[in-house]
Amino acid sequence: xxxxxxxxxxxxxxxxxxxxxxxxxxxxxxxxxxxxxxxxxxxxxxxxxxxxxxxxxxxxxxxxxxxxxxxxxxxxxxxxxxxxxxxxxxxxxxxxxxxxxxxxxxxxxxxxxxxxxxxxxxxxxxxxxxxxxxxxxxxxxxxxxxxxxxxxxxxxxxxxxxxxxxxxxxxxxxxxxxxxxxxxxxxxxxxxxxxxxxxxxxxxxxxxxxxxxxxxxxxxxxxxxxxxxxxxxxxxxxxxxxxxxxxxxxxxxxxxxxxxxxxxxxxxxxxxxxxx
Amino acid sequence: xxxxxxxxxxxxxxxxxxxxxxxxxxxxxxxxxxxxxxxxxxxxxxxxxxxxxxxxxxxxxxxxxxxxxxxxxxxxxxxxxxxxxxxxxxxxxxxxxxxxxxxxxxxxxxxxxxxxxxxxxxxxxxxxxxxxxxxxxxxxxxxxxxxxxxxxxxxxxxxxxxxxxxxxxxxxxxxxxxxxxxxxxxxxxxxxxxxxxxxxxxxxxxxxxxxxxxxxxxxxxxxxxxxxxxxxxxxxxxxxxxxxxxxxxxxxxxxxxxxxxxxxxxxxxxxxxxxxxxxxxxxxxxxxxxxxxxxxxxxxxxxxxxxxxxxxxxxxxxxxxxxxxxxxxxxxxxxxxxxxxxxxxxxxxxxxxxxxxxxxxxxxxxxxxxxxxxxxxxxxxxxxxxxxx
Numbered sequence: 273x274x275x276x277x278x279x280x281x282x283x284x285x286x287x288x289x290x291x292x293x294x295x296x297x298x299x300x301x302x303x304x305x306x307x308x309x310x311x312x313x314x315x316x317x318x319x320x321x322x323x324x325x326x327x328x329x330x331x332x333x334x335x336x337x338x339x340x341x342x343x344x345x346x347x348x349x350x351x352x353x354x355x356x357x358x359x360x361x362x363x364x365x366x367x368x369x370x371x372x373x374x375x376x377x378x379x380x381x382x383x384x385x386x387x388x389x390x391x392x393x394x395x396x397x398x399x400x401x402x403x404x405x406x407x408x409x410x411x412x413x414x415x416x417x418x419x420x421x422x423x424x425x426x427x428x429x430x431x432x433x434x435x436x437x438x439x440x441x442x443x444x445x446x447x448x449x450x451x452x453x454x455x456x457x458x459x460x461x462x463x464x465x466x467x468x469x470x471x472x473x474x475x476x477x478x479x480x481x482x483x484x485x486x487x488x489x490x491x492x493x494x495x496x497x498x499x500x501x502x503x504x505x506x507x508x509x510x511x512x513x514x515x516x517x518x519x520x521x522x523x524x525x526x527x528x529x530x531x532x533x534x535x536x537x538x539x540x541x542x543x544x545x546x547x548x
Numbered sequence: 549x550x551x552x553x554x555x556x557x558x559x560x561x562x563x564x565x566x567x568x569x570x571x572x573x574x575x576x577x578x579x580x581x582x583x584x585x586x587x588x589x590x591x592x593x594x595x596x597x598x599x600x601x602x603x604x605x606x607x608x609x610x611x612x613x614x615x616x617x618x619x620x621x622x623x624x625x626x627x628x629x630x631x632x633x634x635x636x637x638x639x640x641x642x643x644x645x646x647x648x649x650x651x652x653x654x655x656x657x658x659x660x661x662x663x664x665x666x667x668x669x670x671x672x673x674x675x676x677x678x679x680x681x682x683x684x685x686x687x688x689x690x691x692x693x694x695x696x697x698x699x700x701x702x703x704x705x706x707x708x709x710x711x712x713x714x715x716x717x718x719x720x721x722x723x724x725x726x727x728x729x730x731x732x733x734x735x736x737x738x739x740x741x742x743x744x745x746x747x748x749x750x751x752x753x754x755x756x757x758x759x760x761x762x763x764x765x766x767x768x769x770x771x772x773x774x775x776x777x778x779x780x781x782x783x784x785x786x787x788x789x790x791x792x793x794x795x796x797x798x799x800x801x802x803x804x805x806x807x808x809x810x811x812x813x814x815x816x817x818x819x820x821x822x823x824x825x826x827x828x829x830x831x832x833x834x835x836x837x838x839x840x841x842x843x844x845x846x847x848x849x850x851x852x853x854x855x856x857x858x859x860x861x862x863x864x865x866x867x868x869x870x871x872x873x874x875x876x877x878x879x880x881x882x883x884x885x886x887x888x889x890x891x892x893x894x895x896x897x898x899x900x901x902x903x904x905x906x907x908x909x910x911x912x913x914x915x916x917x918x919x920x921x922x923x924x925x926x927x928x929x930x931x932x933x934x935x936x937x
Contacts, residue, residue, distance in 0.1 A: 371592065371593070371594075371898070372587075372592040372593065373587060373592075373593070374593050375593075376593075381894055384895065385894040385895055385896060386894065388893075388894065388895045406894070415734060415735050415736075417671070418671045418672065419671075419672055419673070419674070419734070420669060420671075420672055421663075421664045421669050421672040421674035421675050421678070422660075422663040422664055422666075422667045422669060423667050423669050424663070424667075440660070440663055440667065441656070441657065441660075442655050442656065442657050442658075442660040442661055442663050442664065443586070443655050443656015443657045443660075444651075444654070444655055444656075444674065445596045445597060445654075445656070446672065446674055446730070448593075448596040449596060449597060449731075449734055449737065449888070449889075450734045450735075451736070451893065452734075452735050452736025452737075452893050453736075453893050453894075454593075454594075454892055454893035454894045457593055458586070458593065458596060458656065459585065459656070460585055460586050460587035460589075460591070460592075461584055461585040461586075461587035462585065478657075479584075479585035479586075479587075479656065480585055480586065480655070480656025480657040481656055481657060482656075535736065538735040538736055539735065540735065
């Protein structure tokens, strides 16, 4: 990873942890066009505060997102398994043998299940046989956050990550009913006996709370890429970055390729894109 | 007035002991669930709400149904309801107590329940539901108690109480409207995403609540020598019939929208509920018998109640009201909540079957509600007898 990208991730991560990180955001979008205050129209959501070069937090400064290139995974399906186990190891995701108790952050499912409003009629052999990567979409307008009665799940405004406070969650599961993507799991029982390999760097959860993908906020804080991104390193299978930064690698991919999002008609504005 | 609960015939004590037994079973089951987690229930990642939330939803309706007595009596000065309005208010108290217990039973971390108050989230419909439910509980306790005390002293109720009586009417509507909004504002749950949910909830509430009050009146007539009066009963039956017909009409409209538009997402849950949903060669249909029982019982009950000769007979009237209550319980207390999760967001199908432990807790909460309503009715009837006697 080149130095600049590393710095970007570190700053993005730090602001996740700090929850504010105003100066970090300015630095983060410190391409000359931004810093000079002549934000290019292409920036779209480039916030006024950042353009002023002020220290104020810019509410829509960074929106972390992801492009998943399924063509790469079709060639190497084992790479997706690797990404999934990297996620499981990084976050102490318990492995229950039964479907009822399942906890899933990043998992795989057939095209027709992932893209329920796309037709799977006479789909190509490759699509029919490929398992798609599924995870939280970190929506720009997340219904789960709207539904949560305690703000235990919330959008980190400085990064766009939809995060969870496991210690505040009361376990009402309103967010699970609200999420159109099935991205949330509930700890129906104590998950700890089902954690295969314990990672001391990340907390395990207790029974009675909801959990989901956090875009590896804790790794970003350390300047690392998300675990799944790192597991597919160098293949271009998963590109991670700032959707609002026209200079980001993510935007370069989006500019070039035709991508789709899951259930865009629901108005949730998912931050995860797929190249089918 | 509480002392009235301490004197009663043996049948009264046997009834309380009977309910107490189920409450004890429920409590024991809850201890097990509390220690192990909600994995003790039949709920899963895909069907993440089960019997607890569906009972809660239905009982909010029973609580709201009390307004069908309060409104005619206080707004339209329909004097025939004078003797039974208190029964509506006290039933509402018991129903809300059950609602709150079901919510607590459903929480993964019940010790953190106060987070709803400590971190108020005006975005969440659950926040408003907590406000209106507790508000309605408070209003019914206040109005019921003050008016009953006045009756006991044989004086007119204080004027200020009427402010709270009138306030309780929009609150009754609000509890069921907000409860409907828990469901009908969620994107991606087609079955719930319908503007008719709130009216439908209200219609079934205004039928099921009064039906339970008629059943209570018939029981009280036999065991406590309390006569609500035939005229009041007939008026209640009229209310029940219209409300029940409206509910059936609304259900029919859901069918029209789903099947005429032919949009699969709008049909799936209805198919699952009434005909069985085929998916990869397997037909999922475990709620089908319940839903047809709902339809048959509902129309049977409406026909019975609408027949003047039939409803003159207390037994037939009681059976008709019971059938209607059960029908709408099947509709809202079983079908509505569970079908919202079928299919799930990834078009997978998981069926839900409650566990024995879960049923134990559910029955325990119902027994608690019946206990509360028994004690409150004992007080109310005791006061009426005292005044008349």
